[in-house]
Amino acid sequence: MKLVNETLGDLDKRVALPGYDRKSLSHGIVHVGLGNFHRAHQAVYLDDLFGKGLDHDWAITGAGVRAPDAKMRELLLAQDCLSTVIEMSPSGESPRITGAMIDYVEIDETNGPLIAKMTDPATRIVSLTVTEGGYYVDPTTETFDPSHPDIAADGKTPDAPRTVFGAIVAALKARRAAGTPPFTVMSCDNIPGNGDVTRDAVVGTARLSDAELAGWITENVAFPNSMVDRITPATGDAERALAATYGLDDPVPVTCEPFRQWVLEDNFPQGRPRLEEVGVTFTDHVHDYERMKIRILNGGHAIIAYSGALLGCLLADQAMAHPLVHAYFRKVEEQEVLPHVTPVPEFTPGAYLELIDSRFSNPAVKDTTRRLCLDGSNRQPKFIVPSIQDGLRVGTPVDGLALESALWCRYCAGTLEDGSAIAPNDPDWDRLVALSAEAKDRPQAWLEQRTVYGALASNDAFAARFATWLDRLWTDGTAKTLETYLAD
Structure with a gap:
């Protein structure tokens, strides 16, 4: 009707x-x-x-x-x-x-x-x-x-x-x-x-x-x-x-x-x-709510999206059901994101993470990893990079976030691990595909995107971790790379 x-x-x-x-x-x-x-x-x-x-x-x-x-x-x-x-x-x-x-x-x-x-x-x-x-x-x-x-x-x-x-x-x-x-x-x-x-x-x-x-x-x-x-x-x-x-x-x-x-x-x-x-x-106190949501939820979407997509997960709940992706999500959130989030009256950071875990795992929503991977060049500097900057400033871990950046770079190569093509998924897709190819041999090229990473390209410790993870993704594949991170 x-x-x-x-x-x-x-x-x-x-x-x-x-x-x-x-x-x-x-x-x-x-x-x-x-x-x-x-x-x-x-x-x-x-x-x-x-x-x-x-x-x-x-x-x-x-x-x-x-x-x-x-x-x-x-x-x-x-x-x-x-x-x-x-x-x-x-x-x-x-x-x-x-x-x-x-x-x-x-x-x-x-x-x-x-x-x-x-x-x-x-x-x-x-x-x-x-x-x-x-x-x-x-x-x-x-x-x-x-x-x-x-x-x-x-x-x-x-x-x-x-x-x-x-x-x-x-x-x-x-x-x-x-x-x-x-x-x-x-x-x-x-x-x-x-x-x-x-x-x-x-x-x-x-x-x-x-x-x-x-x-x-x-x-x-x-x-x-x-x-x-x-x-x-x-x-x-x-x-x-x-x-x-x-x-x-x-x-x-x-x-x-x-x-x-x-x-x-x-x-x-x-x-x-x-x-x-x-x-x-x-x-x-909107900014406290905002930081909690953007860092844990929007950042969490990026954490599960690129790893899940490369492992063949089409939906967000499928990514959350994948033992490696879910364990990766939890470890990065708990060790590298939550330390920089302030409680709000309704939630502690830990309680909010439990809510997000449940929401991401909802099988009825049918949210696609492709939608969550969309427009990384605009989303990464807002949802991921601030947590990296905070971690480097106060000395908390950023290894899993460096891996997330490497996963985004690997995704932008334009092919999944089985060789199938990834349809353009960013307003600047062609440039990102070319840059990902260059980064395969010179990882620093990816971090030189000043519009995304700002001064992070000059941080030798972060650049070294990013380069290590990117090399592992190309050499060992996504699953083994996640296993390595989780075993560390």
Whole structure:
């Protein structure tokens, strides 16, 4: 059955429906980046809140800034912006339809429609999921890069920006001119200090064309930091077929694990939905939660992904069931990651690791190692390298993290151990494949990626361990190399 408002009452009774009249909703949030994670996370929290009869003036209007976003807009508008979300647990599936999104802004090369919607006084929050690599951060300096061609172009044509940050600047300029208070900008991406990083991107973009406006944004616009968490696999034929078993004709259903978490700084001058009513944690200590999640969960994904993929594991739970991969995961986490993580009220680092072990091992989620291996050149400097740097600074072990870096290099050779090809899995895949080939004879070449490793290439002890592990991977293979590490 086609998923639209008119068919909601006729759907399979196993499917939970929005617990409110969607006609009562009105716009309050522009969200840029309508991928699976947003629809399984922020949109679900708001759906729950609306179901409590609260804050119906905070509905989401979707938006995008890339040409491919037009396809998602077409698909979601065709089903009245409803989304199928299926929670997957070992004990069964829990399908629901969410209705927190009510519209989707037209995609335009100059972002005129998006700027107009953000200028609307009803827009009090602009939220973002534009991926870890979408913030124009120079990894060598860990600061915003205003020289990037996309950002430089927005500086030259601020009234017709191509990036989301240029569009935010244009909308804030229009609101200031109209005497409308500025919206809050809320990043929901997995990057350390995401609010601070977003502020740097918006202010840095504004400074290229209007220094006075940049100063006004710095003084008047809120950029709360946040930590977001929910494992959400990509959608493919299997997910569409699963939705169809409930009678749902939805080309973009979302599957996810049952667990979800959202931690936010309470910095919303123009108001916010009462998300604490549906489990969101508001705290001044977001960075402690963030470090725990990014180091243990996101770093853990990298630890199991490359080793698991090279050993033929297609799914994350299969990697966790592999005795060598699981033992490797536990040893690196316990000895090299947890020492640099601070407890939070809900979890000690050890208790959080047990939770992550259980979540990774969930056989119902069907998260692929390929998805977890994706875009290592953006993820490694955020999720792995900081733990290496901390370990080297205080003298705790980094041997397993050096092996993780070698496993990433080996994966980027482009072939599994059985000789089968690995399809391109990074925006810079061709360069990484060539660099991996060079590193086979000169391991230092891999560490000379300053955008990933920074000054680590100059650390002789780390470079020596990386070189040893890379040589073992090529000589002995992944399984024997993991056995060697575990026996040490």
